[in-house]
Each structure stands twice: as C-alpha cells, then as structure tokens.
Amino acid sequence: MKVLVTGGAGFIGSHVVDRLQARGIEPRIFDLVPSPHHREGDVDTVLGDLCDRETALAALAGCDAIVHLAALADVDQVTKDPELADRVNVRGTHVLLEAARELEIGRFVYASTIWVYGDAAGPEAVDEDSPLGLPKHFYTATKIAGEMYTFAYTELYGLEHTILRFGIPYGPRSRPTAVVAAFTAKALAGQPLTIAGDGTQSRRFVYVEDLADGVAASLVPAAANRVYNLVGRENTSVRSIARTVRDVVGDVPIVHIEGRAGDLKGGNVSGERAARELGWQPTTPFAEGVQRYVDWVTDEAGMPRVATVSSTDGSAAAVLRQESAEL
Ligand SMILES: NC(=O)c1ccc[n+]([C@@H]2O[C@H](COP(=O)([O-])OP(=O)(O)OC[C@H]3O[C@@H](n4cnc5c(N)ncnc54)[C@H](O)[C@@H]3O)[C@@H](O)[C@H]2O)c1
Numbered sequence: 001m002k003v004l005v006t007g008g009a010g011f012i013g014s015h016v017v018d019r020l021q022a023r024g025i026e027p028r029i030f031d032l033v034p035s036p037h038h039r040e041g042d043v044d045t046v047l048g049d050l051c052d053r054e055t056a057l058a059a060l061a062g063c064d065a066i067v068h069l070a071a072l073a074d075v076d077q078v079t080k081d082p083e084l085a086d087r088v089n090v091r092g093t094h095v096l097l098e099a100a101r102e103l104e105i106g107r108f109v110y111a112s113t114i115w116v117y118g119d120a121a122g123p124e125a126v127d128e129d130s131p132l133g134l135p136k137h138f139y140t141a142t143k144i145a146g147e148m149y150t151f152a153y154t155e156l157y158g159l160e161h162t163i164l165r166f167g168i169p170y171g172p173r174s175r176p177t178a179v180v181a182a183f184t185a186k187a188l189a190g191q192p193l194t195i196a197g198d199g200t201q202s203r204r205f206v207y208v209e210d211l212a213d214g215v216a217a218s219l220v221p222a223a224a225n226r227v228y229n230l231v232g233r234e235n236t237s238v239r240s241i242a243r244t245v246r247d248v249v250g251d252v253p254i255v256h257i258e259g260r261a262g263d264l265k266g267g268n269v270s271g272e273r274a275a276r277e278l279g280w281q282p283t284t285p286f287a288e289g290v291q292r293y294v295d296w297v298t299d300e301a302g303m304p305r306v307a308t309v310s311s312t313d314g315s316a317a318a319v320l321r322q323e324s325a326e327l
Contacts, residue, residue, distance in 0.1 A: 007031060010070070019215070021043075108162075114168075118132070165228070195256050203236060210284050231271040
C-alpha cells in the first residue's frame with residue numbers, strides 16, 4: 001500500500017511517515033520542503049505546493065490513500081496571514097479532494113483538531129457526535145471548513161474519508177513555541193517556569209509518536225467515513241506540565257502569576273471511539289514523553305542528556321502565555 005503524506009516534512013507528518021513504514025506501508029512525502037527528519041533518498045518525496053493542481057495530481061498518482069496533514073498549523077502565523085491560511089488550509093484541501101476524486105483514491109484522511117469543539121469543551125465530555133459551534137479563531141474556521149469539504153465529497157462523489165481530530169501533540173520535532181517545548185527551553189536555561197493563574201487549566205496532550213500511530217491505524221477499512229478524536233487518555237494541567245518538566249530537566253522555580261480573565265479551563269474530549277473501533281490508545285505516560293522530548297532537544301543541541309532529578313518549589317517571575325500557539 002502506498003500513502004501520500006502531505007506535510008510529511010513537518011512535526012506530526014514526519015512521525016506519520018515513520019509509523020507507516022513501521023507498519024509496512026510505503027509513504028510518499030508531499031511538502032514544500034525536504035524532510036529535515038529523514039535522510040535524503042530514504043523516503044519517496046515530491047516537493048511542491050499542494051495548491052497547484054498539476055503538482056497535486058502528480059504527487060497523488062499511484063497512491064492508494066492520502067493522509068492530508070499539510071497546513072498553516074501555527075495559529076500565530078494564521079493570525080498574521082489569514083489569506084495564506086485560507087489558501088493552504090481550505091482551498092489547498094479542496095485541490096487535494098478534487099485530485100483524489102479524479103484519480104479515484106481509496107481513502108482521504110483529513111487532519112483536524114479538537115479545537116473544533118471550542119467552548120463546547122467545558123466540563124461535560126464531548127465526543128465525535130457532539131455538535132460544533134461557530135469557531136472563534138480563523139485557524140479553527142479553516143480546519144472546520146476542511147472537515148466540511150471532505151464530508152461533502154463523500155456525500156457527493158463517494159470519495160471515502162476519515163476525519164481525525166488531534167489532541168495537543170508534544171514530543172520530538174515539536175515547534176519551539178508549544179508549551180512543553182517552551183517550558184523545557186526555559187528549564188534548560190535555568191530560568192523559572194511561570195504559570196498564569198492556578199495552573200489547573202488543562203489540555204488533552206498526546207505524545208506525537210502515539211498520535212502518528214493512531215493516524216496510521218485509521219487507514220483500516222472500518223474507519224471509512226468515520227470521525228475520530230485522537231487524544232491523550234487524560235487532561236494534563238499546566239501545573240502538571242511545569243512540574244514534570246522541572247522533574248526531568250532540573251530544579252528551576254515554578255512561579256504563579258495572576259490568571260487571565262476568560263481562560264478556558266480545558267475540556268473533556270473522549271477518545272473512546274478510536275479505542276473501540278481502531279484499537280488505538282496512546283501508551284506513553286506524560287513524564288516519559290517529556291523525557292523523550294528533552295533527550296531529543298539536548299541531542300539536537302549537542303548538549304549532555306539530563307538525568308531525572310527530584311523537585312522543590314522556588315520563586316521568581318516571568319510570563320509564559322502559550323494558549324494561542326497550541327491550537
Ligand atoms: N501541532 C498541533 O498542535 C496540531 C494540533 C491539532 C491538529 N494539528 C493539525 O495537524 C497537521 C500537521 O500539523 P503540524 O504541527 O505537523 O504542522 P507543521 O507546520 O509542523 O507541518 C506542516 C507541513 O505542511 C507543509 N506545507 C505547508 N504549506 C504547504 C503547501 N502549500 N504545500 C505543501 N506543503 C505545505 C509545511 O512545509 C510543513 O512541513 C495540520 O493539519 C494541523 O492543523 C496540529
């Protein structure tokens with residue numbers, strides 16, 4: 001089986017490529033840039049812009065399925081350039097849907113986000129059948145648009161799809177602005193970790209290699225025309241992230257500053273359907289995932305690996321607001 005992975009050079013996509021190979025599935029990367037995470041020649045790669053119809057058709061030719069991950073995924077970038085976000089995330093998705101229809105591709109896997117649940121993600125559990133409200137962020141709007149286009153192509157043209165709503169990924173190859181990465185960078189620099197409010201606001205973090213395995217698992221026949229949340233098993237609070245990073249990296253102070261009004265407390269997104277129908281559940285405990293991320297960062301930077309240490313509280317002041325970078 002041959003699978004086109006758009007965005008295969010990126011954070012999540014590069015891990016999806018690895019997990020597909022591990023399952024004996026042949027990936028082909030389709031990205032603007034070569035993967036910095038694979039040796040040249042190791043993975044079949046098409047370089048180009050997915051918004052270009054001819055390039056997209058050429059990339060998809062000979063594939064059995066497509067896993068569509070490429071996007072403007074950094075919300076700060078989306079805020080700065082909504083036009084580009086619309087071009088890549090919405091119209092680019094449409095170009096690929098059309099190419100998949102034309103080439104009669106067997107499955108279109110679309111990468112979405114649990115942020116589509118928005119404010120519905122209160123204390124009540126939400127699952128794939130929960131209604132979606134109107135999005136507050138343009139990024140979320142583009143991701144919902146991609147879901148809707150994908151769904152409509154199944155209804156209209158019979159193109160088989162699977163929609164995956166990812167929790168908040170962390171782990172090796174992560175963007176430096178994501179919260180685990182940012183706390184790690186501060187801790188490695190010996191700086192305090194600062195939490196706005198009491199730190200009980202939480203998110204469904206998911207270790208990226210587990211997530212990538214869930215993506216690969218979603219190619220099974222049973223996942224045809226289904227939506228799945230691929231999330232961690234439990235919500236992880238900001239306080240718990242800070243403590244874990246401190247325990248792994250070293251004894252830096254954790255400081256609480258005043259919280260922001262209207263901070264989302266974090267929702268309870270169910271991953272039960274993926275467990276039941278795909279047999280997929282994340283297996284990496286949070287502390288282990290953080291340790292692997294820290295090992296990767298220190299290896300990349302040529303720094304010595306840090307051993308796990310015990311923790312104590314301290315005090316200092318700095319501000320870390322990561323909400324927007326995590327969408
Ligand atoms: N990282 C997260 O926190 C997160 C959470 C939920 C869902 N997602 C979704 O997962 C997917 C992957 O996210 P990521 O974090 O790996 O992003 P990333 O930015 O690391 O990777 C995206 C890749 O897409 C490529 N790309 C962008 N525009 C392109 C174009 N026009 N043509 C071809 N390739 C193009 C980029 O070069 C990059 O390699 C996205 O669809 C994103 O919306 C991400």
